[in-house]
Amino acid sequence: MKITGMWMGVIAVIVGILVLALPDLIRWFVGVGLIVMGAVAIMAAMKK
Numbered sequence: 001m002k003i004t005g006m007w008m009g010v011i012a013v014i015v016g017i018l019v020l021a022l023p024d025l026i027r028w029f030v031g032v033g034l035i036v037m038g039a040v041a042i043m044a045a046m047k048k
Helices: 004-019 024-046
Strands: none
Touching: 004 024
């Protein structure tokens, strides 16, 4: 699955709303976001 364009926008909006709704959990959202981005990057590199 390729995550580009509209899907990145949807993900960013959802995460942004959650960060605004739950400001005490910003570090969790950042951590999860970095883990997801890292996993996607690793999977993309393994396909080559």
